[in-house]
Amino acid sequence: MVVILERNIRDDDKSRVRTYLEGKGLKVREIVGVEETIFGAVGHVALDIREVQILPGVEKVIPITKPYKLASRELQKADTIVSVGPVKIGGHRITMIAGPCSVESREQMFETADCVCRSGAVILRGGAFKPRTSPYSFQGLGEEGLKYLKEAGERTGMPVTSEVVSPTHVELMRDYVDMYQIGARNMQNFELLKAVGAQGMPVLLKRGIAATIEEWLMAAEYLMAHGTDQIVLCERGIRTFETATRFTLDVSAIPVVRKLSHLPIIVDPSHAVGFRDKVSPVALGSVAAGADGLIVEVHPQPEKALSDGPQALYPDQFERLMRDIQALSPVVEREVTRLPELRTARTSLADVLREPDADASREVAFQGERGAYSEQAVKRYFQSEDAVPRAKQSFRDVFDAVLDGSAAYGVVPLENSLAGSIHENYDLFLQYPDIHIVGEIQIRIMHSLIGIPGATMEQIKRVFSHPQGLAQCAKFLDAHSSWQRMSFYDTAGSVAHIARENDSSNAAIASSEAAGVYGMQVLREGIETNPQNYTRFAVLSRENGSSEREPDKASIVFSTPDTPGALYDCLKILSDRKLNMKKLESRPIHGKPWQYMFYVDVEIPREQGVFSAAMDELSQKSDDLRVLGTYRAMT
Ligand code: PEP
Numbered sequence: 316m317v318v319i320l321e322r323n324i325r326d327d328d329k330s331r332v333r334t335y336l337e338g339k340g341l342k343v344r345e346i347v348g349v350e351e352t353i354f355g356a357v358g359h360v361a362l363d364i365r366e367v368q369i370l371p372g373v374e375k376v377i378p379i380t381k382p383y384k385l386a387s388r389e390l391q392k393a394d395t396i397v398s399v400g401p402v403k404i405g406g407h408r409i410t411m412i413a414g415p416c417s418v419e420s421r422e423q424m425f426e427t428a429d430c431v432c433r434s435g436a437v438i439l440r441g442g443a444f445k446p447r448t449s450p451y452s453f454q455g456l457g458e459e460g461l462k463y464l465k466e467a468g469e470r471t472g473m474p475v476t477s478e479v480v481s482p483t484h485v486e487l488m489r490d491y492v493d494m495y496q497i498g499a500r501n502m503q504n505f506e507l508l509k510a511v512g513a514q515g516m517p518v519l520l521k522r523g524i525a526a527t528i529e530e531w532l533m534a535a536e537y538l539m540a541h542g543t544d545q546i547v548l549c550e551r552g553i554r555t556f557e558t559a560t561r562f563t564l565d566v567s568a569i570p571v572v573r574k575l576s577h578l579p580i581i582v583d584p585s586h587a588v589g590f591r592d593k594v595s596p597v598a599l600g601s602v603a604a605g606a607d608g609l610i611v612e613v614h615p616q617p618e619k620a621l622s623d624g625p626q627a628l629y630p631d632q633f634e635r636l637m638r639d640i641q642a643l644s645p646v647v648e649r650e651v652t653r654l655p656e657l658r659t660a661r662t663s664l665a666d667v668l669r670e671p672d673a674d675a676s677r678e679v680a681f682q683g684e685r686g687a688y689s690e691q692a693v694k695r696y697f698q699s700e701d702a703v704p705r706a707k708q709s710f711r712d713v714f715d716a717v718l719d720g721s722a723a724y725g726v727v728p729l730e731n732s733l734a735g736s737i738h739e740n741y742d743l744f745l746q747y748p749d750i751h752i753v754g755e756i757q758i759r760i761m762h763s764l765i766g767i768p769g770a771t772m773e774q775i776k777r778v779f780s781h782p783q784g785l786a787q788c789a790k791f792l793d794a795h796s797s798w799q800r801m802s803f804y805d806t807a808g809s810v811a812h813i814a815r816e817n818d819s820s821n822a823a824i825a826s827s828e829a830a831g832v833y834g835m836q837v838l839r840e841g842i843e844t845n846p847q848n849y850t851r852f853a854v855l856s857r858e859n860g861s862s863e864r865e866p867d868k869a870s871i872v873f874s875t876p877d878t879p880g881a882l883y884d885c886l887k888i889l890s891d892r893k894l895n896m897k898k899l900e901s902r903p904i905h906g907k908p909w910q911y912m913f914y915v916d917v918e919i920p921r922e923q924g925v926f927s928a929a930m931d932e933l934s935q936k937s938d939d940l941r942v943l944g945t946y947r948a949m950t
């Protein structure tokens with residue numbers, strides 16, 4: 316049952332409720348949510364819920380109707396975020412796990428780890444104990460294999476996962492893996508589930524080949540009842556009459572599970588389809604359907620693999636898949652999980668957070684009210700529940716906060732795919748030579764029509780939003796011509812405004828998140844005329860991120876002498892060195908009428924030294940060259 320506690324329950328009442336429930340033989344778990352604190356009480360006990368209802372400090376008692384309790388959304392509304400070493404799974408993330416089916420040798424593991432890590436995988440997989448259909452097939456290297464897996468993970472900074480097939484291996488594997496994997500064939504091996512659950516470590520739980528979703532969630536319940544709440548569900552295809560693929564991927568299991576359970580769900584397209592040419596399309600479909608990540612088999616030489624070679628991707632196929640997922644992620648409003656080490660030691664928020672006086676440094680400044688699209692950008696980029704978004708009134712305030720150290724980072728929009736550049740921010744870079752760009756992120760802009768709770772569309776007379784918000788929803792607003800369009804300084808601010816006015820004839824256009832922040836109601840989602848609406852943000856820091864491991868993009872700014880062909884000469888340097896230009900924009904120089912600065916974004920080639928040589932040459936041909944920052948491109 317779910318016992319919802321009163322907001323201001325006294326500590327002694329709270330412990331009395333717990334003691335009462337435990338006295339009845341129930342296991343009690345406290346879940347502290349944003350809105351309320353609850354006790355989840357489970358166990359094999361017949362209890363009249365009215366007896367709990369009347370205890371002091373209890374607001375409400377709700378029975379859990381599903382046979383799985385701890386795994387149910389009825390018990391916990393918020394998504395569970397599973398931590399595997401430094402890597403998180405769940406929430407707005409897409410977390411990529413990759414590696415071979417089996418660990419075959421140290422060299423094979425090192426080579427695979429290096430290439431999948433470079434492409435963007437953040438957890439390494441590799442089987443050491445293989446549950447094979449035939450007793451004559453390769454059974455895995457056992458502990459020796461676990462050693463190679465762990466070494467390969469350590470060398471790249473990736474945590475590792477491997478399948479556990481027997482309760483007798485649980486202890487041994489604990490020293491080697493960051494997440495146990497329970498295979499499809501063992502999903503209902505209850506003794507194994509109990510032994511693994513008792514470790515309290517993260518577990519990747521595959522769906523059995525003939526298991527219903529309910530049986531699968533009951534297996535998760537076993538793990539949870541025995542001591543771990545760190546479970547990642549993995550759909551890997553079920554047995555059907557179809558023989559064209561190895562199994563049949565149940566894509567619909569993704570939204571079904573997301574509704575029934577708070578546990579993250581990832582997909583294994585490799586075992587589902589069994590042939591490498593079908594892995595990537597099915598992987599992309601899974602991400603589109605809402606998967607929290609993927610586990611993909613990759614082998615440097617699949618034709619020589621000791622198991623599952625035909626379904627293993629070549630490294631370059633995996634690289635291509637990662638790029639496609641990267642491109643898809645803003646569409647599904649998610650961010651591909653990165654290894655913290657992939658950002659510079661200095662720019663990694665995770666590292667900053669480890670510093671003793673971390674409090675001020677956890678702040679990330681953004682312009683706008685709470686719930687602004689910029690705040691979403693902060694949360695997605697830092698992928699950390701620990702980052703503290705700090706609202707600022709103006710873009711200049713964001714730059715100032717980063718400069719004076721009251722915020723560790725700032726996030727400002729640079730351009731919108733429909734409305735173009737936010738010139739004010741380009742100009743601010745010139746005025747703040749000590750601020751650098753250390754990252755970028757793009758957010759899909761999805762506007763919602765928001766009213767006060769209980770309001771209906773029919774009651775609306777006025778719609779408030781930033782002029783951009785109103786313009787981007789013109790088609791929807793045209794269909795409601797009696798509504799008055801009211802310009803406001805900020806989208807999220809317009810939601811705060813209608814919340815204050817508390818008038819059911821007022822509506823606002825902003826993100827659904829903003830509605831949540833102010834306790835307002837979403838009346839219609841996705842009302843923007845053009846769904847291809849993205850805003851690109853720059854992440855600002857006082858530290859220069861140029862020591863970042865493998866930055867692949869740079870933003871530079873320069874002016875040119877007033878001579879024929881001067882801009883051509885500058886751009887030719889980029890062309891000669893094959894630096895791909897992503898953007899060119901000119902801005903007037905303040906105080907020098909009719910003179911211009913040129914802002915250029917370029918890709919940094921992999922070969923060492925090419926970019927810095929180009930910059931050396933450019934500094935001679937141009938005036939005032941400044942590298943605003945080098946960083947990892949997010950698309
Ligand atoms: C594996 O991941 O290598 C594996 C054997 O998977 P499954 O249990 O899904 O068949």
Ligand code: MN
Nearest residue numbers: 416612622623
């Ligand atoms: Mn396999």
